[in-house]
Amino acid sequence: MESSALVQALAELIGEDQVSSDPAVLRECSRDYIGFRQYERGDGKFWEPKAACVAWPRNSVEVSSLLAFLNANGADAAPRTGGSCVSLGSEPVEGGVIVDGSRMNELIELNEKDLFVTASCGVSLEYLENYLNNRGWTTGHFPQSLPMAQIGGLVATRSIGQFSTLYGGIEDMVLGLEAVLPDGRIIKIKNVPRRSAGPDLRQIFIGSEGAIGFITQVSLKIFRYAPENRWMGAFGIDTMHKGLDALREIMSAGWHPAVLRLHDPVEMERDFGNIAPEGNCILLVIAEGPKALAAATGEGVKEILKGFGAADLGARPVQRWLIHRNDVCGRLDHFDYYKMGAVADTCEISATWSKIGEIYDAVLERLPQESESLVVVSGHSSHSYTTGTNIYFSFGAMVDKAENARPIYMNIVRVIMEETLKRGGSIAHHHGSGKYRTQWMPQEHGSSYILLEKIKEALDPNRIMNKGVLLKIEE
Amino acid sequence: MEIYVCFKALPDFEQVFPDDWNQFTLGTDLDYAGRILGSFDESALEIGLRLKDKLLFSGEAARCTALTLSRRLPAFISRSLFAAGFDEVVQLDADVEFNPEETARLLSDFLKSAPPGMVLAGLQAGFADSGAVPALIACRLGLPFFSCVESIEPLDGMAEIKRSVDSEYRIVKARPPFVAAVGNSPVSTLRAATLRHQLSCGNKKPKALPADSAPPISALHFQARDERRETTMLPAESSADAAIMILKALGGFS
Amino acid sequence: MKLALAAFPSAHLEKSIRRLWGLALGLNADKCSLWLPSASDVGNLRVPSGISHIWAGPETASAANCEAGFVANCEAGFATNCGGFAIKCAIWMEHLAKMEGVDIVLAESGAASSESAIRLSYRLGFSAVSGLVDVSLFNGMPCAKMRAASSHLDLFRPIEKNQVLIARPSKIYSGNFDSFAPIRILPMPDVEADFIEERILPRSKASSLEDAQLLLVGGRGIKGPAAFKRLQEIAGKLGGAAGLTRAAAINGWGPMELVVGQSGIAASPKACVVFGASGAAAFMAGVEDSERLIAVNNDPDAPIFSKSDYGIIADAPSAIERLEEILSDADKGCG
Structure with a gap:
């Protein structure tokens, strides 16, 4: 047309x-x-x-x-x-x-009895969170995009927040939803605490990246908001591997701090003012929930970290991080890197405990060799599970002219993708695969990739929805 | 040509907790706020490197040394200076704040023994932003001094210095040695160095030199500034509303 | 305590003296003289009655009312190998300070005057206390009030003998100047220039920002040079001036000399509208003396709102565009 x-x-x-x-x-x-x-x-x-x-x-x-x-x-x-x-x-x-x-921005219902809130896809997360906070509730969802993101996109990209170790990712928070299929049918998945009535249909849409339908409405769980109960602590720890071992120990011991982050020495120096001993990693912990639980969690985590010889750096690095953690949203398209002649970004992957450290090492070793103009590469773990964790790589490379920005950038991403796939990790932890990682999706999913194909075929046979995400485009 | 650039790594003041301003004394620990280069110093550092590049390109000898007065220079800053092209980073082992005379004395005592072809520095640097240090260095070294510098170009053994003073540009031709204080310059960012180059700079460490500083000036008092006003928020549903509200808020001025 | 006020104006001599006099009143000097190394016409200059006498430079040597017998001679040995205007003035002031036994010199800040004052402090072995915005009593002692830590702090330093105070006062003394003070002349020392040649090119008028009654400032939130051009046009229509934050200038959206803030111009207009700036303390230092401060920002949590009299939550570039449209329509209506 x-x-x-x-x-x-x-x-x-x-x-x-x-x-x-x-x-x-x-x-x-x-x-x-x-x-x-x-x-x-x-x-x-x-x-x-x-x-x-x-x-x-x-x-x-x-x-x-x-x-x-x-x-x-x-x-x-x-x-x-x-x-x-x-x-x-x-x-x-x-x-x-x-x-x-984004014009569908109606906050439909706050159900304080059943502990959920229902919002249209265009409600901004920041607005929703403030609205809930004022009434003593929280979504528990704090992605870095908080000042910009809206509910529909958060669900469609399988977003995760900085407090995920306690509250989970968005997939753990969605109670029910409404979506529109490409043929115009409006479908609703009802709000129930749990059920055993076939596969969980919510998950077809959570992370669908707009490829099979349009999410119009979401019901999210809500939690008590009690920031005054927070326990905060920062620690210095010798090496990234020791830090990852410590995270594993904390998770396997059964503690659920809300925030558990491990930044490598480059980030410790650059982003945390070199506050830990020279060459150390920095580990940030926030525990929240009922006061006694938060305190016990904090102390429990601290005890484990002591066993790893971690240096106690007090609460201030965490307090500062808490205030400034989303500042990047205000600096988008300010061209700070462009002015330095650099292209920069982050890329997040995940893997099991036995592989994650190897991936981190391999990426840090390969990138300077394979990216001639690389300026910086660093990484942190920010979302841990009992079985493994993520690494959020940050990188920057010099660019001579704009047409080379993309190839230089993708060359770096390629190395991260390859090292991750080689070890059975996932190429995308929480930004969605988008279009720039689609070429690796068949390897990401292996024999189950066909399921994505089949779902697409069934729900979007004319392939009109967000061409280029999730599935490689057939030539 | 020996080029010396004086610089300072400062706490990122925008990251400091308000409480620390409320109780600020000379001993308050602001390390958690991270350290950044003073903005004028960053311009001066990059201008120094560009001078070096141009001199080398035209076949002249040139060396760049970054000079700071600090007990604790973060390693990532000295590393990035080496990687960007500084041949040496000199760290005078003293922390002096709010005392421009003492800062200038220590820096020029070192520079006297250097001796420099050009000394560059940011026009002013925190905490105090006195703006007095570069001129005092010039006095102590008996060198010509140029303030509000935007750029410096080498010119047959001389230098062409672009200054922006009040409502005019002053393009000055001068023969080194001299001291230049860099102000608001379009050259605002220190170049980034590739990781390969950073790695090739290997384990270069700043040269730490002892410095005997006088005790700090006593009887200084600090007070957190409170700029809050009683704010009336004017509602604006659209940008057209906003424009009308601006005119309304301006009242008599529109 | 003997005080000398040093003013280096190229224009607006009276305004300079008013700025300094407002501060001098807080110092309770026993005697106060006024030094005008570069003023060109001081013949009919009215000053506050507290000024005992005026020392002027060579251009006023022919002033009709020069006090009889007070054309001092410049001593031999002044010439040095370096120095331009600033060093000439410094030597000139040094001579006066020694001759009259001055305890404190209060000078106005500025590119050349600050350098002279700092050089003077060095020559006299005094301390340079710069960036003084006010004289305040602290524990009963007159103190120089200065900004510190990118304007997050006020710093108070006791004012004592053997200091050169370099002032950037925000207030202007508004009382009557109704006296004539005797004028004494000291020729400028002859000093070789410390440069080979100097060319002067005009640049946009930053000074118009300092004196503007209405100031419009664009920050990063204006998103590009187009919005800054519009701001300048709007300012032109409303009889004001437009400036920008350092961040916006670094982005190349407007010239560096129009930077408002700690690293640029500090203005004190009747009204100031700030578009798309978050309100960092270093920037606020440039606009906080505005009588009425209006902030436009799309982030309701931007700290600038709590520091403003009026806040408008809106996308800055769109609001600027609409504002220009409204004013153009108004023009057409009038035409």
Whole structure:
């Protein structure tokens, strides 16, 4: 369908004010914060695909008629909400339609008896969290994108928050949801504490990255908000391996601190003011919940760390981190790295305890050899489980010209992906695979990749939804 | 040409807890806030390196030394200076705050023995931002002094110095040695060095030299600043509303 | 205690003296003279009655009302191998300070005047106390009040003999200047320049920011040079001036000389609108003396709101665009 006809038709469908093909608006709604895009924009270049228009449905019914129309006409749809994506996951397809749920921002119900809150996809997490905090509740979900992200996108990307070791990832928080399938059908998954009635259908949508439907409404669990009970402590520990062993010990002992982070020596120096002994890693701990439990958790963790010879650095590094942990959102597209002539970003993977340290070592060894212009590489573990943890790599490399930003960037990502896959780890811990990691998805899933194919085929047979995520595009 | 750049690694003041400002004394530990280069110093460091590059390119000898007065220079800062191209990092082992005379004395005592071709420094640096140190160094060394410098270009054994003073630019031709204080300059960021280059700088360590500093100036008092005002939030649903509200808030001015 | 006030204005001599006099009143000097090394016309200068006499430089040597017998001679041996204007003034002031036994010199800050004052402090063996914004009593002692730690702190240092105070006062003395003080002349020393040549190029007028009644400032949140251009146009229409934060200037959205804040201009307009700046203390130092402060920011938690009289939560570049439209429409309406 031709662009202008498409715009016209959508305007008739959901209203003129709800559709725009203004180039400035399109650029704003196509913005992705992956490192090389930020570099390119810093250089005044825009290589994002150009959508035909952006459409802002106001409710599920409008989403339904929109998707049904696009489906019938074989037009591409790129769903988005808050726009904090860093993985090319919400960039549109050339000539396609950006379906932006951010105007569906109704907070539908706070159910204090059954401990959940229901919100439309465009409700901002920060707004929701503040709303809940004022009433003594919390979602327990604190991703770094908190100041920008909205509920729909958080669920679609399988987001995780900084307090995950206690509250879990978004997959543990979603009680029920509503979504619209590409053919326009609105489906609802009800709110029940647990059930044994077939596979958990919520999980089809949690992490679906907009590839099989549009999440319009979500019910999230809520928890008591009692920050005054927090126990905080920071520790210095000699080596990354010792630190990872300590995390394992804490998790296997049965402690559930909310925050358990281990930053390598590069990050300790750069981000924590060199406060630990020279060359040390820094470990941050926050325990929360009922006062007695938080205190006991904190002391229990401290005791274990003592056994690892960790240096007690007090609570202040954690307090400072708590205040400034999301500052990066305010610096997106400020081109700090571009001005240094560098492309920079993060890349998060996960693996079991027996492999994670090896991956960290291998990446740190290979990258300086294979990326000539690499300036920095560092890593931290920020989400631990009884079985393993994640590593969040940070990297930066010098770029000579904008067209090289992407190849230089992807060369670094390749090394991280390869070392992770080699050891059976996962190539994406919490940003979603997006479009930049799709090429590794068959290896990521192995023989189960076919399930993704089949689900896509069943729910989006015309393949209009967010082309390029999850599944490789057949040539 | 021996180029010396005086610099300082400061706590990142924006990361300090308000409570620490409320109870601030000379001994307050702000290490947790992390350390960053003073913004003018960072410009001076990069301008020094660019001078070195240009001199080397035209076949002249040039060396860059970064000079600081600090008991605790974070290793990552000295590493990044070496990796960026400094031939030497000199660390005078004393912490002097709020005493520009003493800071200038210690720095120039070292520089006298150097002796420098050019001395660059940020126009001012925290905590005190006195802005007095570079000029005092020039006095002590008996060298010409140029303030508010934006850039320096080598020019046949001389230097062309671009200063921005009040409402004009002053383009000065001068013969080294001299002292230049770098102010607001478009050259604002110290270059990053590749990891390979950082690794090739290996274990270069700053040269730590003893420095006998006088006791700090007594009878200084500190008070956290409270800039809060009684704020009226004006509602704006759209940017058009916001524009109207701005005009309303301006009242008589629109 | 003998005090000397040193003013180096290229224009607005009276304003300079008013700034210094406001501070001098807090020092309870026994005697206070006024030094004007570079003023060109002091013949009819009115000063506060507390000024005992004026020392002026060579350009005023022909002043009609020069006090009889008070053309002092510059001693031989002044010439040095280095020095431009600043060092000339420093030597000139050093001579006066020694001749009159001055205990404290209070000088106005500025590119050349600060350098002269610092050089003077060195020559006299005095302490340079710079960045003084006010004189405050602390434990009953007059203290120099200065900003420290990027304006997070006020620092108070007792004012004592043997100090050169370099002031950046935020207040202006508004009382009457109704006296004439005797004028004495000391020629400038002859000093060789310390540079080979100097060219002067004009640059945009930062000084207009300092004196503006209405100031518009763009921070990082204005997102690009287009919004800053608009701000300048809007400021032009409203009879004000536009500046930007250091962060925005580093991004190349406007010239460095229009930077407002601790590292740039400190303004004290009647009203100031700040667009898209978070309110870091180092920036606030440039606008906090505004009578009315209005903040526009899309982040409701931006610290600048609590430091402003009015807060508007909005996307800065869009608000700027709309503002310009409204003002253009108004122009058309009037035309």
